[in-house]
Amino acid sequence: MEATSSVQASPQVGRRRFNFDRVIAIALIAPSLLAIAVFVYFFIGQTAYVSLVRWNDLLPDYTFVGLRNYDKLFQIERFQADMSNTLKFTVVFIFVCLAVGLLLANLLDQKIKGEAIFRNIFMFPLAISFIVTGVAWRWLLTPSSGVNLIGSAIGIVDMKNPPGWFTDPKIGILAVAIAAVWQTSGYVMAMYLAGLRSIPDEIKEAARIDGATEWQLFRQITLPLLQPITLSAVIILGHISLKIFDLTKSMTGPGAGFSTDVPALFMFETTFSGSHFSQGAAIAMVLLVVVSVLIIPYLIYNFRNEVRS
Amino acid sequence: MSVVPYKPSRRRITPGRVITYAVLVGFSIFYLIPVYVLVVTSLKSFREVSLDRMWNLPQSFSLDSFRDAWFGNEETSVNGLASSFWNSIVLTVPAALISAAVGSINGYVLTKWKFRGADVVFPLILFGMFIPYQSVLIPLVQLMQNLHLYGSLWGLIFVHVIYGIPITTLIFRNYYAGVPTELIEAGRIDGAGIIGIYRYILFPISLPGFIVVLIWQFTSVWNEFLFAVVLVNTPSSQPITVALNNLAGSFSVAWNVQMAGALLAALPTLVVYIFLGRYFLRGLLAGSVKG
Numbered sequence: 001m002e003a004t005s006s007v008q009a010s011p012q013v014g015r016r017r018f019n020f021d022r023v024i025a026i027a028l029i030a031p032s033l034l035a036i037a038v039f040v041y042f043f044i045g046q047t048a049y050v051s052l053v054r055w056n057d058l059l060p061d062y063t064f065v066g067l068r069n070y071d072k073l074f075q076i077e078r079f080q081a082d083m084s085n086t087l088k089f090t091v092v093f094i095f096v097c098l099a100v101g102l103l104l105a106n107l108l109d110q111k112i113k114g115e116a117i118f119r120n121i122f123m124f125p126l127a128i129s130f131i132v133t134g135v136a137w138r139w140l141l142t143p144s145s146g147v148n149l150i151g152s153a154i155g156i157v158d159m160k161n162p163p164g165w166f167t168d169p170k171i172g173i174l175a176v177a178i179a180a181v182w183q184t185s186g187y188v189m190a191m192y193l194a195g196l197r198s199i200p201d202e203i204k205e206a207a208r209i210d211g212a213t214e215w216q217l218f219r220q221i222t223l224p225l226l227q228p229i230t231l232s233a234v235i236i237l238g239h240i241s242l243k244i245f246d247l248t249k250s251m252t253g254p255g256a257g258f259s260t261d262v263p264a265l266f267m268f269e270t271t272f273s274g275s276h277f278s279q280g281a282a283i284a285m286v287l288l289v290v291v292s293v294l295i296i297p298y299l300i301y302n303f304r305n306e307v308r309s
Numbered sequence: 310m311s312v313v314p315y316k317p318s319r320r321r322i323t324p325g326r327v328i329t330y331a332v333l334v335g336f337s338i339f340y341l342i343p344v345y346v347l348v349v350t351s352l353k354s355f356r357e358v359s360l361d362r363m364w365n366l367p368q369s370f371s372l373d374s375f376r377d378a379w380f381g382n383e384e385t386s387v388n389g390l391a392s393s394f395w396n397s398i399v400l401t402v403p404a405a406l407i408s409a410a411v412g413s414i415n416g417y418v419l420t421k422w423k424f425r426g427a428d429v430v431f432p433l434i435l436f437g438m439f440i441p442y443q444s445v446l447i448p449l450v451q452l453m454q455n456l457h458l459y460g461s462l463w464g465l466i467f468v469h470v471i472y473g474i475p476i477t478t479l480i481f482r483n484y485y486a487g488v489p490t491e492l493i494e495a496g497r498i499d500g501a502g503i504i505g506i507y508r509y510i511l512f513p514i515s516l517p518g519f520i521v522v523l524i525w526q527f528t529s530v531w532n533e534f535l536f537a538v539v540l541v542n543t544p545s546s547q548p549i550t551v552a553l554n555n556l557a558g559s560f561s562v563a564w565n566v567q568m569a570g571a572l573l574a575a576l577p578t579l580v581v582y583i584f585l586g587r588y589f590l591r592g593l594l595a596g597s598v599k600g
Contacts (some may be wrong), residue, residue, distance in 0.1 A: 291441055
């Protein structure tokens with residue numbers, strides 16, 4: 001009798017246990033969900049609110065002013081310079097990183113001797129701080145020294161009138177992009193290399209048998225298959241470059257005539273040095289919107305694919 | 310005649326191969342140039358440092374710049390990095406450990422105990438790792454001041470754990486997605502509950518996931534600057550990135566000392582990279598959401 005009752009009881013106990021476990025599961029993840037809800041979404045809401053009030057002094061002033069902070073922001077010369085710098089930086093940074101990454105990945109995929117050594121040389125900058133990179137490259141691109149000396153030694157730079165790099169208001173931000181490429185291109189190489197390694201050899205062999213040249217193979221098979229990786233890389237690089245802050249802060253600061261300034265740096269200075277909290281919040285919201293335009297479709301695309309597969 | 314004995318393929322040296330290696334070596338030089346300059350300059354004594362001779366090897370081997378960068382030098386009013394190096398360790402190690410624990414739990418629940426809406430919640434969590442942190446800084450500073458965590462390393466640890474949730478959850482979610490559900494079912498049949506299954510089945514096979522997350526968080530927290538400079542402005546608790554930025558931003562500090570400081574700040578994460586690089590790479594590739 002006892003035995004049968006316990007057998008009968010066990011599925012019920014099991015089900016109750018199962019439901020109880022579901023409650024624990026929710027309880028386990030709840031703190032993280034709450035933290036994200038508060039520290040990401042609620043805080044963004046608060047920043048949006050601050051951007052709509054008149055808090056441009058040390059003491060909070062929550063008088064609602066509508067979009068006036070944004071209106072003013074877009075008329076400020078510094079912010080206009082920031083937008084144009086960010087655009088130039090982003091285009092150059094993404095394009096060069098993609099080109100270098102794709103080139104290096106393809107070269108490394110040729111059964112290279114010492115591949116691991118090369119790979120590590122191309123990727124170690126990823127492990128160090130943008131602050132360190134900024135310090136090193138500031139000296140390397142100092143007009144009276146660094147790479148200009150090498151240029152002069154091989155006769156392409158006149159040291160009496162050397163390139164100014166980040167001190168030159170016309171190209172300042174591109175000098176920062178060199179340092180950023182140095183640090184980040186290894187990432188793109190790693191992504192492409194992982195992609196190349198996932199292309200089955202049979203596809204290439206079949207094409208070779210059909211008489212395709214190596215270049216045709218690259219253009220018509222490899223490159224299209226790498227397209228999802230290119231998309232990921234553009235998104236990742238894009239959001240890095242829109243948010244770039246540490247590198248400009250340590251390498252150049254805002255620069256002459258704001259030639260190396262970026263929105264993130266402007267936000268930092270106007271908020272925490274200038275106490276223009278509402279203006280800082282407005283810059284932050286503009287940054288957030290631009291980054292979101294890039295990221296949200298990407299996240300949706302990624303998860304649609306995941307649900308399908 | 311056609312029966313040529315098979316030779317283990319020795320690749321012929323073709324012009325293409327030569328160019329390939331030449332390009333690879335050329336790029337290697339590009340990536341190593343800053344290292345060369347950092348090392349060479351920081352081994353020079355102050356008298357020897359000159360902008361015209363940046364590329365020259367040091368005439369005499371001197372550790373003075375490392376000494377000044379580490380301990381500071383009152384004569385030249387250089388603040389050493391020693392205390393901030395220690396601050397960074399106190400910051401980074403707990404932040405990485407707690408982040409990994411949180412990420413592991415979240416990944417477990419999101420893969421093996423999926424609740425209704427889990428697939429909607431996860432992208433909402435992930436969005437948190439892409440936002441520009443400027444968009445949360447003002448309320449964050451206010452909250453930290455209210456909690457009396459502003460200016461303390463504890464506050465900074467807390468912040469890094471929270472904003473680390475998206476990436477650590479992502480890495481563990483990907484990792485646990487590869488663990489067969491049968492294993493979990495088997496545990497359930499044996500009478501284990503959600504905690505027991507984690508404790509006895511999942512956790513013991515989680516080591517690679519933990520290594521990836523620990524390395525990732527160690528590296529990113531060590532290198533992080535924005536939260537550190539905004540939330541911890543007291544010199545005695547500054548992490549190393551903030552201290553290095555101050556050291557390098559001060560015109561009175563000789564640049565051999567700046568270079569030595571930069572090397573010291575880069576050393577821990579470089580060492581981790583050299584020894585555990587492939588785990589670092591996995592974290593990196595996870596950061597692109599999905600390959």
